[in-house]
Each structure stands twice: as C-alpha cells, then as structure tokens.
Amino acid sequence: MQKGVPQIMDITSIKSVLHDLSEEVLPSRFETAQQPEPNIIQFCLRGINNQTWIEVSWDSDSPRILTINRPEKIGTESTLSKQLRYGLKYMALVTIEQDKFERVIKFGFAKKPGDEIKKYLVFELMGKHSNIFYLDNNQKIIAVGKQIKSNQSSFRVVSTGSIYSEPPSNMKKEPSPNESYEEWKESISSVPESLKYCLINTYQGVSPILTKQLETFSNLESVEIMNKNIDFISETNLKKIYQSWKIWIERFNKNNFNFSIFDNFFYSVWFLKNEIINKDNIDQIDGLENYYNFHLKQKKIEALIKKIDGIIFKQTNLEKKNFKLQSDLLINSENYQLYKEKADKIFMTHEIQKQDIIKGQKLYKKSKKLKRAQNLIKERMNIYKNKLDRLEEFSALLDNLNSLKNENPTTRLNLLDEIKAEICREFNLRIKNIREQTKDASGLESSPIEINTPKGLTVQIGRNMRQNDLISFKFSKKGDLWFHAQESPGSHVVLKSSSQIPSDEDIQISADLAALFSKAKMNIKVPISLVNIKDLQKITKGGPGCVSFNNVEILWGNPTRGKDYIKKNLKKAI
Numbered sequence: 001m002q003k004g005v006p007q008i009m010d011i012t013s014i015k016s017v018l019h020d021l022s023e024e025v026l027p028s029r030f031e032t033a034q035q036p037e038p039n040i041i042q043f044c045l046r047g048i049n050n051q052t053w054i055e056v057s058w059d060s061d062s063p064r065i066l067t068i069n070r071p072e073k074i075g076t077e078s079t080l081s082k083q084l085r086y087g088l089k090y091m092a093l094v095t096i097e098q099d100k101f102e103r104v105i106k107f108g109f110a111k112k113p114g115d116e117i118k119k120y121l122v123f124e125l126m127g128k129h130s131n132i133f134y135l136d137n138n139q140k141i142i143a144v145g146k147q148i149k150s151n152q153s154s155f156r157v158v159s160t161g162s163i164y165s166e167p168p169s170n171m172k173k174e175p176s177p178n179e180s181y182e183e184w185k186e187s188i189s190s191v192p193e194s195l196k197y198c199l200i201n202t203y204q205g206v207s208p209i210l211t212k213q214l215e216t217f218s219n220l221e222s223v224e225i226m227n228k229n230i231d232f233i234s235e236t237n238l239k240k241i242y243q244s245w246k247i248w249i250e251r252f253n254k255n256n257f258n259f260s261i262f263d264n265f266f267y268s269v270w271f272l273k274n275e276i277i278n279k280d281n282i283d284q285i286d287g288l289e290n291y292y293n294f295h296l297k298q299k300k301i302e303a304l305i306k307k308i309d310g311i312i313f314k315q316t317n318l319e320k321k322n323f324k325l326q327s328d329l330l331i332n333s334e335n336y337q338l339y340k341e342k343a344d345k346i347f348m349t350h351e352i353q354k355q356d357i358i359k360g361q362k363l364y365k366k367s368k369k370l371k372r373a374q375n376l377i378k379e380r381m382n383i384y385k386n387k388l389d390r391l392e393e394f395s396a397l398l399d400n401l402n403s404l405k406n407e408n409p410t411t412r413l414n415l416l417d418e419i420k421a422e423i424c425r426e427f428n429l430r431i432k433n434i435r436e437q438t439k440d441a442s443g444l445e446s447s448p449i450e451i452n453t454p455k456g457l458t459v460q461i462g463r464n465m466r467q468n469d470l471i472s473f474k475f476s477k478k479g480d481l482w483f484h485a486q487e488s489p490g491s492h493v494v495l496k497s498s499s500q501i502p503s504d505e506d507i508q509i510s511a512d513l514a515a516l517f518s519k520a521k522m523n524i525k526v527p528i529s530l531v532n533i534k535d536l537q538k539i540t541k542g543g544p545g546c547v548s549f550n551n552v553e554i555l556w557g558n559p560t561r562g563k564d565y566i567k568k569n570l571k572k573a574i
Contacts, residue, residue, distance in 0.1 A: 014125060
C-alpha cells in the first residue's frame with residue numbers, strides 16, 4: 001500500500017463496522033439524510049438513547065461505511081437525499097444483512113419493528129463498481145447513486161425503475177478454520193503467482209491489505225514475503241503465515257475486532273491489544289472515522305493545491321499577455337515624433353495637394369493621440385505589473401503552507417480555502433465551490449501562527465492576505481516591529497515588542513522566520529526589511545496585505561535557522 005493513500009475498506013473492516021452498528025442501531029428510526037459530495041450519503045438514525053450518523057461512500061478510491069460525528073448541515077439538496085429523507089422518514093431500521101464474504105450490505109426498513117420490510121438501502125462497496133441503491137419491497141430501484149447504461153456494462157444495467165439484481169457471485173473458496181496446513185498449502189500452490197495473489201485469487205474475502213496485515217502479524221524472518229512465489233518461501237515462514245491466517249478466520253467468525261493503526265496510514269481491525277508493537281489501539285468507531293477523515297482531507301488538500309496552482313498559472317499568463325500588449329503599444333507610441341516629422345515635411349512642400357493635406361492632418365492627429373496615450377499605457381502597465389506581483393505573493397503563501405509539517409489537515413484546508421477565495425475576489429474570478437467567508441475578521445476560520453521568542457515575546461506570522469492585513473494593522477500596537485523579505489513575496493511577520501524592548505536574539509529570530517515564510521526560503525541568507533509599526537502604511541487601493549513604509553532597516557535572515565526554531569518551539573498553529 002502506498003504511504004499517504006487511504007486504505008481500502010475490505011470485508012474484514014466492513015464486517016467489524018456492521019457488528020458494532022447492529023448492536024448500536026437495531027432497531028432505530030430514520031430521521032434525515034444529506035449528500036455532501038456526489039459519491040457520499042450521510043444519514044441519521046435515532047435510537048432510544050442516542051443519535052447515530054452513518055456515512056456511506058461509493059467513491060471508487062475509498063468506498064466505505066462509517067459512523068461519524070454529527071456533520072455540518074448541507075444547504076443544497078440532492079435528488080438522492082430528498083428521496084431518502086421523504087421515503088424513509090420515521091421508518092424503523094430493523095435488519096442489517098451482509099453475506100459472509102461479500103461487500104454487499106442491505107439495510108431493511110419497516111413502519112415499526114416487527115412489521116414487514118417495505119424499503120431497503122443496499123450498499124455495494126466493491127472498488128470501482130461501488131454503488132448505493134434505494135429499493136422498494138419488490139426490489140424495484142427508487143433511486144441510485146450512479147446509473148449504469150447498457151454500453152457501460154453487458155452484465156448489469158442500473159437505472160431508476162428497473163429491478164435490482166445482485167452482483168456476480170464470488171466463486172472462490174471460502175476460508176475455513178478446519179482447513180489443515182497441507183490443504184491450505186495445496187490450495188494456494190495451484191495458482192502460479194506470488195503468495196499475495198495466490199491468497200487473493202483462491203479465497204473469498206482476501207484483499208491486498210489483508211495480505212499485508214498477515215505479513216505484519218506473522219513476525220517473519222524476512223520482509224516482503226507476500227511478493228514471493230511459494231517455491232521461494234521457507235516452510236517456517238509459510239507456517240507462520242498459516243497460523244496468522246487461522247487467527248484471522250477465528251476472529252472474523254467470532255466478531256472479535258479491535259482497531260489498531262500503524263504510522264498513520266495502515267490500520268487493522270483484527271489485531272488484539274499488545275500483540276503488535278509500534279501501534280496505537282483506539283476505539284473502533286472513532287479510529288475508523290478519524291483515519292478516513294484524515295486521509296480524505298489530505299486528498300482534498302492535494303487537489304485544492306493543484307487547483308490554486310492552476311488558477312495562479314492561468315491568471316499569471318493572462319496578466320503577462322496584457323503587460324506585453326501594453327509594452328508593445330508603448331513602443332509604438334514612442335513613434336509619435338516620427339509621425340509629426342512626416343506631417344511637417346508634407347506641409348513644407350511648395351506644391352501641396354488636397355490629399356496631402358488630408359494625409360498630413362491624419363499624421364498630426366495620430367502623433368497627438370500616441371503622445372496622449374503614453375501616460376495611460378504606462379498606468380496600465382503598472383496595474384498589470386502590480387497584479388503579477390500579487391500573484392507571486394499568493395504563490396509564496398501557497399508554498400509557505402509546507403513550512404509546517406504534520407499540521408492539522410482541517411487547518412490546512414481552511415487556509416487553502418481562504419487563499420483561493422482571496423485570489424478569486426481580487427481578480428474577479430468566478431470559481432465553483434468557493435467557501436463563503438465570514439463577515440468580519442473575528443470569524444475567520446484560521447488564525448495566524450503564533451510563536452514565542454527566547455525572551456518570551458510573541459511573534460505573529462500571517463499565512464494569507466487577510467491574516468497579513470490583520471497582524472500588521474488591526475492586531476499590532478505602537479512599538480511592535482514588522483518584518484518582511486526584501487524584494488521577495490512572503491508572509492508578514494510582527495514581533496509584539498510594544499510591552500518590552502526586544503533583545504537582539506528576538507529580532508534575529510523574527511528575521512529568520514520572515515526568511516522562512518518567503519519565496520526566497522531556499523537561499524542561505526535572505527535580506528529582511530525591519531520596520532517600526534508606526535512607519536507602516538496600508539495602501540488603500542491595494543488588496544489586503546498591501547503596504548508601504550518608511551525608515552527601513554535591512555537585516556539578514558537565515559531560513560534554516562527559522563525552520564529549526566519553529567520545529568522546536570511552535571505550540572500553536574490554528
């Protein structure tokens with residue numbers, strides 16, 4: 001499994017979730033549903049003493065069923081969520097069914113416990129074939145997550161109004177606790193593949209992640225046994241795999257589950273406590289929710305960074321074209337004197353004709369027009385230059401997000417959302433799914449970085465334009481010091497020195513941090529502008545974070561030293 005990629009929920013983890021769910025929600029009343037994303041449905045069940053939210057995803061990369069904390073309410077409604085909300089409201093969930101080794105789950109709903117089942121929710125969590133079905137008691141499809149046309153599948157057409165049919169049956173061998181080592185070895189030896197694929201292709205319920213778990217659990221003499229052919233695996237190691245195999249079957253059959261996570265990217269639901277070192281044992285329900293929440297947010301972060309990079313790239317190219325156009329016009333406008341001289345020459349001739357007069361007048365007119373246009377062209381060039389500088393600043397802020405490792409994914413997402421919204425507002429871009437910003441600064445979803453100097457003074461670091469504006473003008477006081485990389489885009493850094501005189505070390509640390517959070521952070525040394533807050537002015541016609549200043553002092557900041565300091569001392573990055 002690739003590090004950083006969410007683990008696919010296999011049959012073992014699905015069964016563990018359903019086991020917990022059955023104990024928690026049978027019976028319970030359906031209350032509401034919402035669809036936050038195209039391939040995700042969230043619905044609420046109310047029991048006697050509690051409320052349970054369930055999230056089901058039929059996304060091909062991470063199909064899953066989880067209990068989750070109460071989600072944010074979605075303003076817009078989807079057709080699927082409407083169908084569920086109005087069709088299942090106040091109905092009772094009375095059954096949860098799942099074939100032993102199939103990733104097909106069926107929720108049965110009746111008017112009340114003990115009555116005939118009238119509606120079904122069917123979840124097929126099978127990789128790229130994952131889907132959700134809402135059925136009546138005759139198996140007729142009322143609503144479906146994704147429709148499948150005849151040209152997409154010759155086996156199974158899926159559409160509203162059609163009759164639901166089960167996925168193809170799994171013809172592989174069912175794992176048995178009674179199978180001896182010799183029988184097991186013979187079964188997997190019939191497939192000329194690596195041990196991993198021998199197990200997957202021979203037995204039901206075996207996934208790539210299960211083979212990894214078996215390998216981890218078995219305490220083998222060498223690594224990557226699963227990728228070797230059986231002929232090249234020692235009998236000792238193969239017997240160890242078999243013993244782990246038997247343990248998995250036993251715990252699977254007896255619903256003996258426990259969530260364990262390794263290195264934040266690999267988890268198991270059947271390792272028991274204290275069996276494996278270097279792992280954390282967490283509550284099953286919370287563990288799975290937190291795991292997928294973390295990894296799916298990482299996926300969103302990567303996608304959002306790519307999106308913002310694309311916006312900046314596209315807008316930069318546009319502004320460069322605009323600048324070049326004005327530059328060409330400026331060069332052309334400098335020929336106004338040439339047109340005037342040509343007109344003068346025409347009117348100095350003794351034998352001037354009517355057409356010569358017309359031509360001369362046109363040349364004078366063009367000369368005057370070009371001369372007047374020069375100032376306007378220079379203004380436009382300045383506007384486009386400022387826009388390019390602002391795009392560089394946005395690019396630097398985006399790069400600076402990587403300056404803090406292991407930062408809360410929610411914080412990173414919020415920061416990225418804000419940067420994206422700022423770019424779109426400033427350049428008047430219409431981009432879908434821009435999160436609405438709060439009306440005032442106090443309601444911002446993210447806050448500047450705060451870190452203390454060796455002498456106990458606070459340093460604030462802005463991570464988007466709005467934060468830069470806030471720490472430089474709203475949060476600052478007379479006596480505070482402002483730092484910024486000279487001639488390089490980057491974050492505003494403010495040393496809160498109004499209460500006491502900063503030491504040379506305090507000032508140097510602030511300069512190092514300004515160097516770290518700049519576009520020049522790969523340099524050994526970076527020139528840093530140091531300005532007293534009282535000498536800092538906001539450019540009224542500029543966007544947030546646009547400043548001018550007087551009485552600047554130049555220091556040298558060391559990005560490496562800033563990185564080491566923030567790594568050791570940062571306690572708060574909200």
